[in-house]
Amino acid sequence: MNRTSLRRTLVPAVAAVAAISLTACGAANEDSNDSDKGLSGTLNGGGASSQEAAQTAWRAGFQKDNGGATVNYDPVGSTGGREGFLDGGFAFAGTDSYLSDEEVAKAKETCGTDAIEVPAYVSPIAVIYNLEGVDSLKLSPQVIGDIFNAKITKWNDPKIAELNDGVDLPDADINAVHRSDGSGTTKNFTNYLTNVAPENWPHGAIEDWPIKNGEGANGTSGVVAAVKDNPNSIGYADASQATELGHVEVQVGEGFVAPSAEAAAKILEVSTRVEGRPATDMAIDLDYKTSDSSAYPVVLTSYLVACQQYPDAKTADLVKGYLTYVVGTAGQQAAADNAGSAPLSAALADEALKHIADISAK
Amino acid sequence: MATAHTTEAGSSRAVRRPGDVIFSGLSTGAAFLILAALAGVAIFLTIEGWPAVTASSGELGADNIVLHVWPLLFGTLLAAAIAMLIATPLAIGLALVISHYAPRRLAGPIGALIDLLAAVPSVVYGLWGIQYLAPKMLPVYQWLQDNLGFLPFFEGPATTGRTLLTASVVLAVMALPIITSISREVFAQTPVLHQEAALALGATRWEMIRLTVFPYGRSGVISAAMLGLGRALGETMAIAMVLSATGVISFNLISNQNPSTIAANIALKFPESTGVHVNVLIFSGLTLFVVTFLVNFAGRWIASRGQVKG
Numbered sequence: 001m002n003r004t005s006l007r008r009t010l011v012p013a014v015a016a017v018a019a020i021s022l023t024a025c026g027a028a029n030e031d032s033n034d035s036d037k038g039l040s041g042t043l044n045g046g047g048a049s050s051q052e053a054a055q056t057a058w059r060a061g062f063q064k065d066n067g068g069a070t071v072n073y074d075p076v077g078s079t080g081g082r083e084g085f086l087d088g089g090f091a092f093a094g095t096d097s098y099l100s101d102e103e104v105a106k107a108k109e110t111c112g113t114d115a116i117e118v119p120a121y122v123s124p125i126a127v128i129y130n131l132e133g134v135d136s137l138k139l140s141p142q143v144i145g146d147i148f149n150a151k152i153t154k155w156n157d158p159k160i161a162e163l164n165d166g167v168d169l170p171d172a173d174i175n176a177v178h179r180s181d182g183s184g185t186t187k188n189f190t191n192y193l194t195n196v197a198p199e200n201w202p203h204g205a206i207e208d209w210p211i212k213n214g215e216g217a218n219g220t221s222g223v224v225a226a227v228k229d230n231p232n233s234i235g236y237a238d239a240s241q242a243t244e245l246g247h248v249e250v251q252v253g254e255g256f257v258a259p260s261a262e263a264a265a266k267i268l269e270v271s272t273r274v275e276g277r278p279a280t281d282m283a284i285d286l287d288y289k290t291s292d293s294s295a296y297p298v299v300l301t302s303y304l305v306a307c308q309q310y311p312d313a314k315t316a317d318l319v320k321g322y323l324t325y326v327v328g329t330a331g332q333q334a335a336a337d338n339a340g341s342a343p344l345s346a347a348l349a350d351e352a353l354k355h356i357a358d359i360s361a362k
Numbered sequence: 363m364a365t366a367h368t369t370e371a372g373s374s375r376a377v378r379r380p381g382d383v384i385f386s387g388l389s390t391g392a393a394f395l396i397l398a399a400l401a402g403v404a405i406f407l408t409i410e411g412w413p414a415v416t417a418s419s420g421e422l423g424a425d426n427i428v429l430h431v432w433p434l435l436f437g438t439l440l441a442a443a444i445a446m447l448i449a450t451p452l453a454i455g456l457a458l459v460i461s462h463y464a465p466r467r468l469a470g471p472i473g474a475l476i477d478l479l480a481a482v483p484s485v486v487y488g489l490w491g492i493q494y495l496a497p498k499m500l501p502v503y504q505w506l507q508d509n510l511g512f513l514p515f516f517e518g519p520a521t522t523g524r525t526l527l528t529a530s531v532v533l534a535v536m537a538l539p540i541i542t543s544i545s546r547e548v549f550a551q552t553p554v555l556h557q558e559a560a561l562a563l564g565a566t567r568w569e570m571i572r573l574t575v576f577p578y579g580r581s582g583v584i585s586a587a588m589l590g591l592g593r594a595l596g597e598t599m600a601i602a603m604v605l606s607a608t609g610v611i612s613f614n615l616i617s618n619q620n621p622s623t624i625a626a627n628i629a630l631k632f633p634e635s636t637g638v639h640v641n642v643l644i645f646s647g648l649t650l651f652v653v654t655f656l657v658n659f660a661g662r663w664i665a666s667r668g669q670v671k672g
Contacts, residue, residue, distance in 0.1 A: 049633065077634040175521035175618055180607050182634030207634055215522045215606040215618035218630055222492070222603065229497040230522045 040068025043318040047073075047081020047094030050184045050238075051121050051302050055094065057338035062325045071322055078184055085305055086110050091319055092306040094120070096184030098274065098283035099305060111307035112362065114278035118352035120326050121302035122268060123341045124259035125189055126239035127248035130227050131155065131170065138163045140251040145193045145200030147234060148176050150213035155232060163251070170232065177226045177235035180216030182207040188300040189236045195288040196297070238300070240340015250298060253291030261342035263296035269345055270295055280308060280355045282348075299342070306359065313361035320359040327352045404651065411645030413638055421638045431646050433611045437621025438650065441526055441601065442594035444615070445533035449594075450587050452534070453541035460542075461549040462571060473546060480539035488603030491532040496523030496604065503527070503616040517614045524606040527615040532600050537590035544589065548582030549575050581665040588661025595654055601626035624650040 055073040063069055076084065078095040085093035086106050099107060099117060107115035127144060129137055139147075143159050146152040152159060156169040179186045184207065191205035203210040215233070217226040224242045227233040239247065239259040249256035257263055271287040288297045306323060310316040325331045332343035344352070414427050456476060460469045500523040507518035552575045560570040601607075607622030607630070622630075624646045632643055 075633075077636075079634070079636045083636065173519045173521050177522075177606075180602075180622075181630040184634075208631070209608070212608045212610045212619055214608065215524065216608050216622075217524070217606060218602050225492055226522065226524060226606070229493075230500065230524075232521065 038066030038069065039318055039321050040066070041314045041318055042070045042072065043091055043315070043322060044072045045074070045081075045090045045092040045094065046076050046084050047090070047305075048078040048096045048121075048184055048302050049075035050096055050123070050300055051075070051094040053339035054121050054335035054341055057334040058322070058326050058331050061330060061334045062322050065325070066321065069318060069321075071318075077182070082305070091310070091315055092304055092323070094302055094304055096187060096300060096302050098303055099281075101276070104277065104281065107305070107307075108278075111309060113308045114280050116306045116308055116323075116355045116359070117277075117281045117283055117303050118323070118327060118355060119268065119282060119284060119301055119344060119348060120304040120323075120352075121300075121335060121339070121341050122264055122344065123300045123302075123339070124239040124261070124264035124296050125185055125192075125236055125298045125300055126242055126245075126259040127234065127236050127250065127298070128224070128227050128242045128245040129234040129248055130231055130245060132231055134167055134169070135246065136164075136249065137167070137246060138249045138251065138256045141193060141196040142200045144248070144250070145197040147174055148178065148193070148214065149201055149203070149211065150176070151200070172232040175230050175233040176214035177217055177223050177230075177233055178209045178214050179220075179223060180209065180218050184302070185220065185236065185238065185300055189298060192286075192288050192298045236298075238340060250296065252295060252297055253293045255293030257293060257296045259296050259298070261336065263294060264299045264342040265345050266292070266295040267297050267299055268301070268348060280358070282352060282355070306356075308358055309360055309362045311362055316359055316361040320356060323356045323359070324353060327356060404648075407644055407648035407651055411641060411648045414641040414645040417638045417641070427642065427645060430642060431624075431649050433609050433621050434624045434627050434646055435649055435653070436611050437526070437607070438595055438623040438625070438653070440613070440621065441530050441533060441605075441623055442591055444527065444530035445537055445594045446587060446591055448531065448534035449537045449541060449590060453538050453586070453590070454545055454583060456538070456542045457545035457549055458571065458575070460546045462567070462575065473543070476539050476542045478539075479535065480543070484536065484597060484600045485603070487532050487536055488600040491528060491600060491604035492524065495531065496528050499523040499525070499528050499531075506616055514613050515615045518617055520616045522606055522618045524604055525616050525618070526605065526620040529601050529605040529620075530615075532604055533594045533597055536597060536600065537594050540593055541583075541586045541590040544586035545579065545583050548579040548586070551582075552578045581667075585661055585665045588657060588665075591657055591661075592654055595650065595657065596625055597623075598625035598629045602629045 052073070052075040055075075059071045059073065062071060073094070074084075074090075078097060081090065081093035082095050082099065082103060084090040086103060088110055099115070104115065127139065131137065139160070140163060143152065143163065146159065153174055154171065155174055156171050161169055186209060187205055187207045190201065190203065193201035194203075194205045209216065215226055215230075217223045217235075220237045220241045223235045223237045224245065227235040227242075227245055234248075247258050249258045267286060267290065268284060270290050270292050271284050274281070274283040274285050277283055283303070284301060286297070286299065286301065290297060304323060304326065306319050310319065327344065327349055329343075329349070332341075332349065335341045336343050417427070419426060456472075460473045460476075464472060500520065503516075503518070503520035503523065503525065506516040507520040510516040511518060556574040556578070557570055560573045565573060601623050605620055605622065605626060606618045607626060608619045609622055610619045611621055612619065628643045628647060631639070635643060
């Protein structure tokens with residue numbers, strides 16, 4: 001009795017295992033048969049999770065043109081991506097903050113020559129709010145800093161009221177929502193506040209929310225849901241992910257600017273490069289203090305890092321091909337469509353393409 | 363049957379068939395495998411968590427590791443305790459309804475439905491909590507703040523539904539099926555003779571349950587509650603999604619500032635952590651491991667004590 005029931009379970013189990021391994025073989029065969037056009041091989045990269053949605057679009061687009069190529073992007077986070085690249089584990093890395101000077105030196109050791117660092121993903125971060133009956137809200141960076149630092153706790157605070165003439169602000173507690181997970185969005189947002197309003201936001205530019213005030217929510221979608229569900233809330237999130245909510249117009253110079261792809265691309269144009277970097281390094285010091293009212297300063301800038309030279313020709317060709325696609329018009333448009341990023345300006349894209357074109361085998 | 367054929371009387375050795383040997387070998391192996399896995403986890407957590415203990419305060423962002431882990435442990439215990447406070451009485455009531463009150467053709471489906479709750483993935487509970495329960499709870503919290511705000515638990519300000527109380531309610535719903543189904547089984551095992559005797563002596567149904575079912579089932583219910591508590595302590599995804607965790611230590615259950623729990627904190631912070639911060643997370647995991655162990659031992663101890671009495 002026992003023996004038969006054991007057999008009854010064993011036989012299908014063995015059959016299932018066999019079936020799985022067979023299909024696995026089948027799938028592998030199919031892949032290798034399909035390598036008739038374009039580049040082939042496997043490219044491993046990883047890094048910032050902010051790029052994940054864009055990377056998915058890029059991979060799909062690139063693999064469509066290059067049937068035999070497989071690109072893997074591991075969203076381990078910016079720090080993990082840079083470490084993986086410097087250790088040689090990743091052929092390329094995505095990072096929300098550009099390489100530090102030490103990392104630039106280390107990258108030169110890893111690659112043999114100076115590494116390439118190009119902006120690939122620029123996304124405006126919107127300050128989102130949920131206030132009944134308020135269609136447009138203008139805030140200065142100082143006030144935003146005070147709100148997230150819990151110094152301003154009521155919506156009808158005079159500091160908010162004086163920026164919003166004629167807007168009927170409710171006498172309600174402000175529910176400021178932040179990311180409860182470590183996040184590049186938080187880092188870029190706090191970096192902006194630190195640069196523009198250091199007295200109102202004294203906590204520096206960090207990935208983990210530093211203070212205990214406000215509501216914490218998991219991920220971009222969590223922040224958006226929290227703001228949407230709770231009246232009188234304010235938060236920050238990728239502008240593309242929060243289209244249904246009100247976007248704060250942020251004060252820049254004399255004017256107030258709402259987040260848009262054009263305004264976000266503009267801030268990169270008016271900003272200057274980080275000094276003392278190799279020619280192949282396009283790291284940008286965002287000019288948060290710009291007074292150009294056509295630029296939206298709260299942006300997330302994510303870079304791709306790669307070597308100029310790779311030991312084997314296959315990897316070199318793959319990296320070159322992939323990065324050319326990503327930075328080019330098609331790739332930037334794919335990211336804009338799928339991840340809501342702001343396409344790079346023609347000048348920046350051309351410069352990046354020039355650096356990428358120099359990638360070669362040793 | 364085999365012994366019937368042996369003609370020699372007094373042979374003390376039992377016959378061992380290959381099947382017996384294989385089966386006993388397999389089961390012993392399984393037992394040791396569990397021990398080895400558990401020991402492996404404990405060793406891994408200790409080794410990987412140790413650098414967090416010796417790390418300097420600058421690296422930690424807190425004065426020492428205890429200060430770092432304590433708010434998380436506090437949140438874990440508080441959320442689980444409130445969840446048990448909600449779930450246990452509810453589960454015992456449900457179990458009684460199924461075992462003693464409901465007519466048989468209703469009891470079966472109710473029991474099956476409760477068991478079904480256990481099959482729902484925690485991330486689904488998380489979605490339900492964040493999308494449905496939290497917004498619905500906000501008016502309740504505002505009422506609590508207005509009317510019971512003098513109590514430290516309901517101080518507010520109630521600006522969000524994603525509070526510790528909401529998280530505890532979600533945990534309670536998740537622990538409910540475990541406690542219910544074990545309690546139900548235990549209650550159903552109560553000797554019919556005891557029950558009939560109580561009824562024959564003139565006890566009402568409630569008195570009969572109090573006199574026979576509860577004393578008989580006490581240890582089983584306690585074990586069930588401990589298992590439920592284990593689930594509540596270790597729950598990760600639902601809490602990470604539902605709770606607005608900011609790391610304070612507070613008994614204020616309805617504000618947007620809540621202590622996080624260990625498991626949820628690991629899930630939230632791990633993806634972007636490197637270096638010593640990973641060790642810190644693993645050390646907090648070790649803490650949870652030890653706490654869960656202690657809870658289980660306590661549960662077993664209480665349960666075994668109850669058994670001797672019964």
